[in-house]
Amino acid sequence: MEKEKLLEEITKNIKDCKKCRLCRSATNAVPGEGNINSKMVFIGEAPGFNEDVTGRPFVGRAGKLLETFLKEIGYKREDVWIGNIVKHRPPENRDPLPDEIATCKPFLELQLKTIHPVLVVTLGRFAMNYFYRDGKISRDRGNLIRAADFLIYPVYHPAAALRGNSMMNDLRVDFKRIPEVLKKAEEILELGVKLPQISGQDFDGQLNLGL
Numbered sequence: 433m434e435k436e437k438l439l440e441e442i443t444k445n446i447k448d449c450k451k452c453r454l455c456r457s458a459t460n461a462v463p464g465e466g467n468i469n470s471k472m473v474f475i476g477e478a479p480g481f482n483e484d485v486t487g488r489p490f491v492g493r494a495g496k497l498l499e500t501f502l503k504e505i506g507y508k509r510e511d512v513w514i515g516n517i518v519k520h521r522p523p524e525n526r527d528p529l530p531d532e533i534a535t536c537k538p539f540l541e542l543q544l545k546t547i548h549p550v551l552v553v554t555l556g557r558f559a560m561n562y563f564y565r566d567g568k569i570s571r572d573r574g575n576l577i578r579a580a581d582f583l584i585y586p587v588y589h590p591a592a593a594l595r596g597n598s599m600m601n602d603l604r605v606d607f608k609r610i611p612e613v614l615k616k617a618e619e620i621l622e623l624g625v626k627l628p629q630i631s632g633q634d635f636d637g638q639l640n641l642g643l
């Protein structure tokens with residue numbers, strides 16, 4: 433089946449999903465959207481209020497900040513693919529629970545297998561820990577980490593940056609490096625560079641770009 437059809441099929445399955453409690457309190461599923469041929473995808477935690485109402489990822493204040501930072505590096509949101517690790521909104525925007533993340537895991541796995549990006553920019557600690565179990569966001573943000581078929585680049589969540597502390601500046605700095613990081617990620621995948629081993633389920637290594 434071709435890429436577009438496969439992703440449509442996954443979207444349909446996400447919308448029909450009743451495997452965890454979150455579908456009972458949510459209005460809409462938020463499967464993800466954007467350019468399915470992009471080399472770069474952005475993955476957040478879970479839909480919030482605005483995303484739940486519209487069925488679209490990152491359309492609230494955090495989304496506006498994401499769009500601003502994308503623009504600063506020459507991208508529009510339509511140029512990239514944007515999704516979440518959990519597809520239904522947790523009540524009152526609470527943190528997603530481990531069993532909810534685990535139940536939803538196959539959807540993003542399938543989406544990423546189909547989109548086949550070079551670089552996955554993870555927004556916040558939950559998205560980072562989805563790929564890198566032992567990751568710590570304050571330590572690992574801004575580092576390039578090898579996952580299965582792609583590399584991840586953890587950054588702070590835009591919503592955390594909006595809370596008004598030094599994270600805003602850290603997020604801007606990390607975003608500014610994205611074009612360079614993407615180039616590096618392409619080189620690493622092309623050359624089949626094996627990175628040093630680190631602990632964490634799906635990973636084979638971490639590279640500090642030292643930029």
Ligand code: URA
Nearest residue numbers: 476477478479489490
């Ligand atoms: N925060 C997220 O993690 N995801 C969204 O889609 C919106 C806000």
